[in-house]
């Protein structure tokens with residue numbers, strides 16, 4: 411890996427910044443900056459703007475209509491978008507499902523779905539985890555039994571992020587109970603409007619509704635919605651989960667929180683002086699800066715390994731996931747504490763429109779406490795820290 415300044419990448423960063431300055435409408439970024447989530451209409455608008463620039467699918471290869479960017483270019487794009495509060499694209503569709511359809515989808519599936527992902531018209535959710543089958547995903551029990559030209563799906567998924575807003579779900583189901591557990595899993599695409607699907611909300615510790623339980627009761631899914639062959643679901647899942655190790659630390663979000671801490675350092679006074687002038691605050695800020703710099707260097711290294719298709723990128727991604735998510739938690743706790751009494755304001759429903767009454771420290775404080783609570787989950791989602799440690803140990807000791 412080369413640690414010299416990458417002038418090409420710096421020029422690319424400038425290009426992205428200029429594009430965002432000129433093309434990101436104020437009303438699209440405002441909502442994100444105060445910690446609320448964009449409605450579908452705004453996501454579609456942003457997707458259209460990206461499409462006009464040819465940046466509608468930043469994670470896909472050129473031959474599939476994507477940008478063909480390197481891992482580092484994608485990271486730079488994400489960082490700059492996060493810094494200015496651009497609406498995030500439908501990441502489930504863009505980062506997870508899109509590459510799967512490009513690699514394993516039938517021509518009919520590609521024709522049906524890829525254009526809708528591009529337009530932002532069809533939003534997706536991920537139906538993998540079940541009660542009792544999270545870390546041990548291969549033990550999943552949701553059944554899909556063949557009945558003529560349909561599968562009949564029965565079972566339950568849990569922690570389905572944004573299922574209540576999604577149009578379609580990509581689903582892991584058990585199609586064979588007689589074979590080794592991994593070999594009996596298949597990958598289905600299901601329209602959320604199909605009769606028999608029930609979505610129930612789970613309100614998380616941040617007071618928000620991101621998560622759901624999703625129930626399937628005799629849901630009839632056309633056989634044409636099977637991706638790959640029957641029993642290939644595990645192979646497809648490994649492909650899907652093996653993407654983008656360098657992003658595991660969520661560097662764009664870490665940089666954004668650090669910028670928020672710096673803003674707070676200047677903005678908030680305590681006892682007549684800026685927070686930054688307090689020794690403990692300045693010391694902690696310096697520690698965060700050092701930790702973030704170390705993670706950023708590791709990200710660069712993992713990105714280079716990914717470009718080289720090095721098998722060690724997987725375990726390095728696990729190191730990044732642990733270090734990055736622990737830092738997300740520490741930074742959001744620190745932000746909330748630094749707000750003092752204002753940090754106690756919980757803003758229980760940040761997805762809603764702005765609160766009618768402006769709140770004190772709204773510009774730096776809104777949504778911080780929700781974020782702090784939400785990030786408790788960061789060491790669980792995307793594979794728990796314990797599971798990541800097992801991956802590292804297995805790789806290091808060749809277990």
Ligand SMILES: Cc1cc2nc3c(=O)[nH]c(=O)nc-3n(C[C@H](O)[C@H](O)[C@H](O)COP(=O)(O)OP(=O)(O)OC[C@H]3O[C@@H](n4cnc5c(N)ncnc54)[C@H](O)[C@@H]3O)c2cc1C
Nearest residue numbers: 536537538539543544545569570571787790791792794796
């Ligand atoms: C905010 C959030 C969003 C999510 N979104 C989605 C989504 O959109 N779609 C989806 O399908 N899933 C989603 N998930 C589910 C997520 O993938 C699972 O929560 C995760 O895989 C852990 O599984 P589990 O919750 O069943 O915990 P379990 O696997 O039951 O783990 C419980 C505890 O046991 C530990 N443990 C388990 N196995 C081992 C082991 N072998 N060695 C050591 N320790 C172990 C774990 O580390 C954990 O501490 C989401 C979760 C969260 C929190």
